[in-house]
Amino acid sequence: MFKVGVLPLDGFALMSYASLVEPFRAANLLSEVNYYEVINFSMSRQGSISSSGLKIVGNYFLSDFPDLDMFFVVAGGDPFKYNNKNLYQWLNKLAHNGITIGGVSGGPIILVKSGLMKDYRMTVHWEHSPSLLELTHDIILEKSLYIFDRNRITCAGGTAPIDMVLAIISKQQGAKFAHLVSDWFLHNEIRPSGGPQRSNLVNRVGTTNKIALSVIELMENHIADPLSLDQLSELNTVSKRQLNRIFNKIFKKGTMEYYRGLRLDKAKNLLRNSRISIAEISHITGFYSSSHFSSSFSNYFDISPKEYRNNIQFPSINNRN
Numbered sequence: 001m002f003k004v005g006v007l008p009l010d011g012f013a014l015m016s017y018a019s020l021v022e023p024f025r026a027a028n029l030l031s032e033v034n035y036y037e038v039i040n041f042s043m044s045r046q047g048s049i050s051s052s053g054l055k056i057v058g059n060y061f062l063s064d065f066p067d068l069d070m071f072f073v074v075a076g077g078d079p080f081k082y083n084n085k086n087l088y089q090w091l092n093k094l095a096h097n098g099i100t101i102g103g104v105s106g107g108p109i110i111l112v113k114s115g116l117m118k119d120y121r122m123t124v125h126w127e128h129s130p131s132l133l134e135l136t137h138d139i140i141l142e143k144s145l146y147i148f149d150r151n152r153i154t155c156a157g158g159t160a161p162i163d164m165v166l167a168i169i170s171k172q173q174g175a176k177f178a179h180l181v182s183d184w185f186l187h188n189e190i191r192p193s194g195g196p197q198r199s200n201l202v203n204r205v206g207t208t209n210k211i212a213l214s215v216i217e218l219m220e221n222h223i224a225d226p227l228s229l230d231q232l233s234e235l236n237t238v239s240k241r242q243l244n245r246i247f248n249k250i251f252k253k254g255t256m257e258y259y260r261g262l263r264l265d266k267a268k269n270l271l272r273n274s275r276i277s278i279a280e281i282s283h284i285t286g287f288y289s290s291s292h293f294s295s296s297f298s299n300y301f302d303i304s305p306k307e308y309r310n311n312i313q314f315p316s317i318n319n320r321n
Helices: 014-031 085-096 107-113 126-135 160-173 175-184 201-205 210-221 229-235 240-251 255-273 278-284 290-301 305-310
Strands: 002-008 036-040 070-075 100-105 146-149 152-155
Touching: 002 014, 014 036, 014 070, 014 100, 014 160, 014 175, 070 085, 070 107, 085 100, 085 107, 100 107, 107 126, 107 152, 146 160, 152 160, 160 175, 160 210, 201 210, 210 229, 210 240, 210 255, 229 240, 229 255, 240 255, 255 278, 255 290, 255 305, 278 290, 278 305, 290 305
Parallel strands: 002 036, 002 070, 070 100, 100 152
Antiparallel strands: 146 152
């Protein structure tokens, strides 16, 4: 069973919280198997009070360390004013133990203040973006519904956690099952991580082929931890041969060649819009070494990452988002 911890902080929005936990519940209901266990945490025995006044009392507190696979902080109100060193230390201990850490709505700001988002791609609710960029220069802030970057997950909140959790379910249980969960909530289309800040995925990639769109969505959600051809085919219940045939017909290139291009385009964007090291960018975009990244980038763009960056005049940090 995959165990997901959730800590709503006082002032959290019920919409964000429900959008996070309900898809996991529905997955268990529709599968008739307990794939997931959601474990609520509280900062105190009094529980957490939502912005609408509803109280959620957790099963665990900060002194507890249950077995978890993933942990989310859900925050609302003004997360910049929140300051709890015990929570920051506790989150770092979870991260040190290999647990994937996530933030929803204002939750990503809590992760930033905990020191957990340095040189990670991330997103946050649009309301908080300007203030967050003033707080620190050590983040890579993007306008997205949600972002997976290695063992960090950030989500803008509202209804976006539904799509984020469906992306998790899709990776673990397959795209077909994730769409069943989506339909359960009358959520007719699972939105890609780029969300409304980017054009519709159909328009962006130029095809309406459902298999291709589902595979590309998985690719975009797994830049730092690339999926294999076996995983992509299995999660979409098609053979590797059929998958390559679809991509060659539509894009004139194989599935993994297309995937590599997505990752290199993301690397190019990071070289252009961030100051983090080339070695770190190679890690963020899923290359096993800096030399492998450099040779792949050079072959793809006919210029080395170092040369490309040397030709760039960095924009102001306040214009980066």
